[in-house]
Amino acid sequence: MMIKRKKIEEKIFKVLMVLATMTIAFALMLIIYSILYKGLPSLSWEMISQTPKGGFYFGKEGGILNAIIGSLYLSIGATFLAFIVGLPVALYINVHLVKRKKIVNAIRFFLDLLWGVPSIVYGAFGFSLMIYMGIRTSLLAGIITVAFLIIPIMIRAMDEVFKEVPRGLMEAAFSLGSTKSETAYKIFFRQCVPGVITAILLSLGRGIGDAASVMFTTGYTDHIPTSLTQPTATLPLSIFFQLSSPIPEVQNRAYASALVLTIIILIISLSARMISGKYQKNKINF
Amino acid sequence: MNNHTKININNVNLSIGKQHILKNINVEIPEKKITVILGPSGCGKTTLLKCLNRLTDSYEDINVSGNIFINNKDILKSNGDITELRKKMGLLSQRPYPLPMSIYDNVAYGLKISGRKKKRFLNKRVEHYLKQASLWEETYDRLKEPASSLSIGQQQRLCLARGLAVDPEIILADEPTSALDPLSSQAIEEKFIHLKQYYTIVLVTHILRQAKRIADNIVFMYLGEVIEQGPAESFFNNPKMEKTKAYLSGAFN
Numbered sequence: 001m002m003i004k005r006k007k008i009e010e011k012i013f014k015v016l017m018v019l020a021t022m023t024i025a026f027a028l029m030l031i032i033y034s035i036l037y038k039g040l041p042s043l044s045w046e047m048i049s050q051t052p053k054g055g056f057y058f059g060k061e062g063g064i065l066n067a068i069i070g071s072l073y074l075s076i077g078a079t080f081l082a083f084i085v086g087l088p089v090a091l092y093i094n095v096h097l098v099k100r101k102k103i104v105n106a107i108r109f110f111l112d113l114l115w116g117v118p119s120i121v122y123g124a125f126g127f128s129l130m131i132y133m134g135i136r137t138s139l140l141a142g143i144i145t146v147a148f149l150i151i152p153i154m155i156r157a158m159d160e161v162f163k164e165v166p167r168g169l170m171e172a173a174f175s176l177g178s179t180k181s182e183t184a185y186k187i188f189f190r191q192c193v194p195g196v197i198t199a200i201l202l203s204l205g206r207g208i209g210d211a212a213s214v215m216f217t218t219g220y221t222d223h224i225p226t227s228l229t230q231p232t233a234t235l236p237l238s239i240f241f242q243l244s245s246p247i248p249e250v251q252n253r254a255y256a257s258a259l260v261l262t263i264i265i266l267i268i269s270l271s272a273r274m275i276s277g278k279y280q281k282n283k284i285n286f
Numbered sequence: 287m288n289n290h291t292k293i294n295i296n297n298v299n300l301s302i303g304k305q306h307i308l309k310n311i312n313v314e315i316p317e318k319k320i321t322v323i324l325g326p327s328g329c330g331k332t333t334l335l336k337c338l339n340r341l342t343d344s345y346e347d348i349n350v351s352g353n354i355f356i357n358n359k360d361i362l363k364s365n366g367d368i369t370e371l372r373k374k375m376g377l378l379s380q381r382p383y384p385l386p387m388s389i390y391d392n393v394a395y396g397l398k399i400s401g402r403k404k405k406r407f408l409n410k411r412v413e414h415y416l417k418q419a420s421l422w423e424e425t426y427d428r429l430k431e432p433a434s435s436l437s438i439g440q441q442q443r444l445c446l447a448r449g450l451a452v453d454p455e456i457i458l459a460d461e462p463t464s465a466l467d468p469l470s471s472q473a474i475e476e477k478f479i480h481l482k483q484y485y486t487i488v489l490v491t492h493i494l495r496q497a498k499r500i501a502d503n504i505v506f507m508y509l510g511e512v513i514e515q516g517p518a519e520s521f522f523n524n525p526k527m528e529k530t531k532a533y534l535s536g537a538f539n
Contacts, residue, residue, distance in 0.1 A: 099346040168383040171341050172445070175377035176396040177369040177452055186399070191386040282386045282432045 035262060039255030047256055052222050060249045064257050067238035069224050071261070073139060074234055075208035078146035082154045082203055085147070087196070090158035091184035095170070108159065114152035120212035122149040127216040140228040142218030149213050150203040157202050161195030162188050169284070191283055194276035201272040205265055211236035235261040292317040292456065292486040293338065298352035298362075300333060302345065307333050309510045311352070315503070320478055320487045322497045322518070325507035326533070331490040332460050334507070338488065339375045339458060340368055356456075373400070375456040376449025376485075378474075381465035382441035384433035385448075389425050392433050392444055396452035411451060418481075419447035420473060439470025446477065457481065459489045463496070475500050494534070498522060506530055 046063050053062030093104045126145030135141050165188055173183040189196065211234070219231030220241065235257055242254035293315035300308035308330050315321045323331045336342050340361065342350055353360045361371055373396070385392050393412045402408070412429070416422040421443045425436075433444055442462060449457065459478070463471035478487055478500055491497055497504060501518040506529075514521065514530045525531050 098344050099348075101346050166383065168379050168381070169385070170344070171336075172377065172379065172383040172385065174341060174344070175339055175372050175375065175458075176399070176448065177373035178399055179369055182399055186395075187385060282388070282434070284384055284386050284434045 032262070035255055035258050038252055039257075039259035042249070042252045042256040043259055047253070048260060051224060060247065060253075064233075064235070064238050064253075064260065066222055066224050067233040067235045067257065068260060068264070070139070070218075070232040071208050071235040071264070073225065074142050074146060074214065074218060074232060075204055077139070077143040078150060078207045079154075079200060079204045081143060081147040082151045082207075083200060086151055086154035086158060086199075087189075090155050090162055091188055093159060094162040094165070095184040095188060096180050098170070108156070111152045111156050111159075115156060118212070119149055119210050120215075122146075123213040123216050126213065130217060136229070137217060137219030137231045138229045139218060139225050139232040142214045142232060142234070143228075145213050145217040146207045146210065149210060150207045153206055154199055154203040157199035158192070158196055161192045161199065165191055193279035194283065197272050197276040197279070201269060204268055208265065208268075209236060209261065211240055235264075290317045291315065292356065293488070294353075294355040295334075295337075296353040296355065298334075298337065298350065298354060300330075300337065300342070300348065300350045302349075303347045307510055308337075311512055313505050313512060313515060315486065315488060315505075317486050318482055318484070319502040320482050320489060320500050321503040321505060322501035323488065323490045323505045323507060324494070324497045324501075325492065327492055329507045330510045331492075331507055335458050335460050335488065335490050337362075338456075339372045339377065341377075343368070373452045374454050375458050376446070376452065376454040378442065378445055378449065378457070378459040378462040380461045382438060382445045384436070384441050384444055387433065388430050389433050389436065389444060390429040392448050393451050396448065400452070415447040415451045416444075418450055419443040420477065421447055437470075439466050439473065442466060442470065442474060443477075446474070450481075454485065456486045456488065459487065461491055461493075462489070463491075463493075471496075506533065508533070 044063075046061075048063055048068060049065060050063035051066045052064065054060065093107055097104050122145055126141060126148065129144070130136070130141045169187060169191065170183060173187045178186065214234050214237060218234060218237075220233050220237050221231045222233070223230070225232040239254045239257045239261070242250050242257060245251055245254075291314045293313075295311050295313040295315075298308055298311040299306070311334060313334075323334060325331050333342070337350060337354060338356075338361075342348050350362060352362065354362050356371075356374070385395055387395070390412055391398075393415050394408045397403075397408060397411060413422060413426075416425060421440060424440060428435075433441065436444060442465075446457075457478075463474050466474065475496065478489065481487065482502070489500070497518070503516070504518050504521040505515040506513045506521070508529055514525065514527045521530070522534065525534060
């Protein structure tokens, strides 16, 4: 009797799990399908190799090269900045603060709060920071704002990886005479290279796809920026502007832009995976 | 015996939070001998070992009092460089923790961080210590491979080589054979017997037979206290305390 009930239970939960997995897969396919269906006809070589002609609202000619380049500049710059700030923090809370559990938990809690803050708030914060510092909408302002946005993600993603480093490995490093910083950068970092790359990738993906934080800070332009102080176009905003255009052809171009953005993110993930696979070999599996 | 004492533990008490882990520990550890800290699981042997190179520093809420003299210097009081203290001791833990790098770099790591980076010097030292840990024959043609490619037994010998490479005076070993197969365990034990002419070895174990095989000196602990200590022969053949007799007859394990 009991065994039979368990078998039925097992079956029901299995069906539920399969169903949930399939729903998610289906939704994902649907998104990709609609981007492909609407975007592919408008996607042309012209689209990815030229800057817009006739303005971003009404322009049916030209392309979105300005936004492609702008988004890459912006997200790579912001990710780099966030990494430089984030790596020491993530290592510090896991190595130097190893015996200060309460402080570490408080830091984690605040980072999680920051992670949850909507990106438009970061945009507004960046905007007021710009006014305070006297900078105009520019690539630099955008990089700084997006860096603020992704720093909590970057730190927490790396933190989760460093947390898994076994205590024995840390003690091994200590007993060989390593200082805390040597243990952090030479042992923890090396052990976690694949995870750190995943953290960078996660932040890059978040940074390249966000529209609200760059709206006030980076601006928009038809040109490819040549310096940090110029306004810069980004793909999410170009999607936004094209989609809000009254002209159907331009609206369709929004889906082509979305397709380009998706492909860029796909390329980033794939190459990151390949790189992290290469560094996997030194990792010790405990 | 007194002038050959390497480590002198004096009235050491240790508590974590409200838990009193080590109670009034007084132990003398002779130089260039194998001292086995013996006792059932959870009696504080490992904690006592970790006091010796101050790995206890990295635990929360831990409170250590008393004195531990190594070369007549109180390491619990000294504000000196803790990395220097730790370099005097090689550590083998319950399971091997090789560093996430190549076999070669594992052995060279300790030397590199003390600023000795000359390639020829490192090559010689790495070969020397791998030979000392009886690992050279198995690894000389694959030094650039990651340490993770070695078997567990080989990894433990690599950890020994790596620990010896920083030129310690003391080897601390925390149940170093507990994750190993019988042959690898035997290899480690034989290494210890060979190495005791150069190093002071402190070995923690709960395996009575292992203690009988290799110990020169025994410290028997039970529930955070040292019950009996002394030369292995008299400890095994002529135990003085009731608890020791009970333990040796297998009453608790």
